[in-house]
Amino acid sequence: xxxxxxxxxxxxxxxxxxxxxxxxxxxxxxxxxxxxxxxxxxxxxxxxxxxxxxxxxxxxxxxxxxxxxxxxxxxxxxxxxxxxxxxxxxxxxxxxxxxxxxxxxxxxxxxxxxxxxxxxxxxxxxxxxxxxxxxxxxxxxxxxxxxxxxxxxxxxxxxxxxxxxxxxxxxxxxxxxxxxxxxxxxxxxxxxxxxxxxxxxxxxxxxxxxxxxxxxxxxxxxxxxxxxxxxxxxxxxxxxxxxxxxxxxxxxxxxxxxxxxxxxxxxxxxxxxxxxxxxxxxxxxxxxxxxxxxxxxxxxxxxxxxxxxxxxxxxxxxxxxxxxxxxxxxxxxxxxxxxxxxxxxxxxxxxxxxxxxxxxxxxxxxxxx
Numbered sequence: 001x002x003x004x005x006x007x008x009x010x011x012x013x014x015x016x017x018x019x020x021x022x023x024x025x026x027x028x029x030x031x032x033x034x035x036x037x038x039x040x041x042x043x044x045x046x047x048x049x050x051x052x053x054x055x056x057x058x059x060x061x062x063x064x065x066x067x068x069x070x071x072x073x074x075x076x077x078x079x080x081x082x083x084x085x086x087x088x089x090x091x092x093x094x095x096x097x098x099x100x101x102x103x104x105x106x107x108x109x110x111x112x113x114x115x116x117x118x119x120x121x122x123x124x125x126x127x128x129x130x131x132x133x134x135x136x137x138x139x140x141x142x143x144x145x146x147x148x149x150x151x152x153x154x155x156x157x158x159x160x161x162x163x164x165x166x167x168x169x170x171x172x173x174x175x176x177x178x179x180x181x182x183x184x185x186x187x188x189x190x191x192x193x194x195x196x197x198x199x200x201x202x203x204x205x206x207x208x209x210x211x212x213x214x215x216x217x218x219x220x221x222x223x224x225x226x227x228x229x230x231x232x233x234x235x236x237x238x239x240x241x242x243x244x245x246x247x248x249x250x251x252x253x254x255x256x257x258x259x260x261x262x263x264x265x266x267x268x269x270x271x272x273x274x275x276x277x278x279x280x281x282x283x284x285x286x287x288x289x290x291x292x293x294x295x296x297x298x299x300x301x302x303x304x305x306x307x308x309x310x311x312x313x314x315x316x317x318x319x320x321x322x323x324x325x326x327x328x329x330x331x332x333x334x335x336x337x338x339x340x341x342x343x344x345x346x347x348x349x350x351x352x353x354x355x356x357x358x359x360x361x362x363x364x365x366x367x368x369x
Contacts, residue, residue: 077160078178078232081112081152083135083143083246084166087119090198094167094278096123097201101169103127104203109175112152115143130155138245142297145244145251153235162232168192169201169276170230171209177272177320178232180338187259188232188320190269191313192277193220216276226312228252229277237264242304250301250309257308260315268316272338319343 080102085091102111113124116133124131132155136147153161160178164170181188193216202208231252238258244251259266269275302309318340 077107077110077158078175079110079112079152079156079158079161080164080170081114081148081156081161082164082166083114083148084117084120084123086117087123091167091280092119093200094197094280097197097278098164098167098169099123099127099129100203101171101201102164103129105170105175106172107175110157112155114148114152136243138243138297140245140297142245142247145246146241147243148246149241159235160232161235162188162230164231165229165277167278167280168229169212169278171213171274173273174232174269174275177269177338180272180320180340181267183234183265185234185236186265186267187237187256188267188269189228189230189256189313189316190273190275191225192223192227192229192275193217194223194277194279195220196279212276213274216274220276223277224312225314226253226310228256228313230275231255232269233259233264238262244301244304245297248295248297248301250298250305253311254305254308256313256315257305257311260311265318266316267318267320267340268313268343269320270313272320272322314343314345316343 082099084095084099087095099111099113102109110130112130112132113120114132114135121131121133123129132151135151136144138144149163152163162178178188195216201212205211229252238255239262241258242254244254256266319342320338320340322338
């Protein structure tokens with residue numbers, strides 16, 4: 001279906017779900033998903049001239065000049081970013097599985113790969129991902145979370161972002177859950193399902209999501225609420241992020257704590273989305289293993305954490321749950337099947353934290369593998 005720009009009487013834009021939209025006046029390319037009712041309206045009018053395309057307030061504004069004068073605000077798009085390890089061996093395999101699953105999300109997301117590990121630039125070029133190589137590292141060569149977030153936010157085209165570890169497989173329910181959150185500012189986190197995957201996923205099989213989810217639910221293990229692998233947020237969720245070493249204990253807990261200190265509402269997505277973590281071996285540099293809680297990098301992370309080292313999913317202010325609409329016949333929009341409710345467990349988490357402090361007990365995740 002062709003749509004004509006009023007600046008140039010030539011076909012320059014195509015608006016269908018998950019297809020690039022280019023407007024010379026905006027001088028940019030955006031990937032959007034147009035609601036069905038918009039498509040029906042466009043079909044009725046056949047050719048609709050576009051007067052303006054601009055991104056504002058987390059939405060893509062498309063102003064149509066025709067016999068119906070209105071501006072249609074399309075739901076905000078998402079920028080996913082991560083800092084992968086070298087694309088070698090089993091780690092390389094599971095990172096390809098994860099990142100290619102992100103590429104198949106609908107609506108299409110912007111994906112930013114941060115770092116300069118072996119194979120990263122080539123993978124980004126092959127799959128047309130944005131690549132940012134200039135990040136700060138500590139004296140041990142480990143990338144810093146503060147720099148990763150800063151560089152990704154600087155390169156991102158959207159105000160809704162998500163840092164996701166590069167071994168995490170996402171499905172369309174992740175975007176449906178984020179569409180349900182209308183808060184001007186928020187941080188969304190959740191628990192993950194752990195499962196071992198040793199083969200490349202067959203993305204040519206249309207049924208791969210259902211098969212993988214079924215396998216994970218039957219053979220996988222739900223990880224502890226203090227280990228978080230994804231953080232979906234709006235710009236301004238934190239006042240400032242300390243220079244944590246990535247992949248070491250503590251930084252994920254502080255991201256929840258720091259958001260709460262900045263009065264950013266936190267939402268637990270665990271019950272609304274399926275997020276799969278692919279199990280893997282950890283780097284075994286003597287003295288710097290991520291499971292070695294006495295390594296200098298972890299000790300520094302814990303020092304930066306301060307009082308936030310035991311914050312996790314249970315400290316969320318809200319929970320996103322599936323309501324009774326989900327039991328209706330197929331065809332119901334997944335976003336309509338979700339609803340927010342206050343997270344009462346956060347009060348219990350606060351009480352347990354105070355009790356542990358009084359008794360001098362260690363933090364719960366310190367006992368977890």
